[in-house]
Amino acid sequence: MTLRLDWAVPCRYAEAVDGTATIIGGGIDSFWPPEVPTDLGVFLMIRIVGPQDEFEEEHQLEIRLVAPDSAEQQILQANFQAPPGARNPLAVPGMESAMLVPAGVAFRARSTGSTR
Numbered sequence: 001m002t003l004r005l006d007w008a009v010p011c012r013y014a015e016a017v018d019g020t021a022t023i024i025g026g027g028i029d030s031f032w033p034p035e036v037p038t039d040l041g042v043f044l045m046i047r048i049v050g051p052q053d054e055f056e057e058e059h060q061l062e063i064r065l066v067a068p069d070s071a072e073q074q075i076l077q078a079n080f081q082a083p084p085g086a087r088n089p090l091a092v093p094g095m096e097s098a099m100l101v102p103a104g105v106a107f108r109a110r111s112t113g114s115t116r
Contacts (some may be wrong), residue, residue, distance in 0.1 A: 002050060002054060003048050003049065003050035003054050003055070003059055004048070004049060005021055005047070005048055006047040006049045006051060006098065007043070007046075007047050008025055008044050008047075009026045009027065009044065009045045010026075010027070010028045010029065010042050010043070010044055010048045010060070011024060011025050011026040011027070011042070011043050011044070011045060011103055012024050012025030012028065012043065013025065013026060014043040014045040014102040014103075015045065015098035015102050016101070016102050017032075017047070017052065019100070020100075021045050021047075021100050021102075022033045024046050024071060024097065026045075028042060030080060031109070032047065033109065036109050036111055036112055037108055037109060037110045037111070038108070038109050039083075039096060039106060039107070039108055039109075040106065040107055040108075040109050041104065041105065041106040041107075042104075042105060043102060043103065043104050043105075044063070044102070044103045044104075044105060045100065045101075045102055046100070046101040046102075046103060047099070047100055047101075048061075048098065048099045049096045049097065049098045049099075050096060050097065051097070052087060052088070052091060052096075052097040054086075055082035055086070055099065056081065056082055057078070057081060058079055058080070058081045059080055059081060059110060060068055060077065060078070060079050060080075061076070061077070061078050061079075061101065062074060062076065062077045062078075063075050063076040063077075063103070064104060065107050067110070067111070067113075068111060068112075068113050073107065075105045075106070075107045076103055076105050078103075080099070080101070082099070
């Protein structure tokens, strides 16, 4: 079994402290800059879930931006794993573990996107 991305919420600001998420301005799905090209930035609150022992191995998270012409651009790549001894003492056998990952990403918007 492997880890999986449970959900990701684009937002204005995100932080994770003590297993809880703070998400401000969640649900951003559009930007309206006065002109393009322009630099844009957004936070993502990401929840990754899976068996506890999978978190003990190193994994890679990659975020790609898909342009209107379907061209892809990598905007974030990060390796992660749980620190040694980070097992949840309250975990029920067979219960999945989770990790909250706040990520700030910035990218260059070179053209306008879809109006669908």
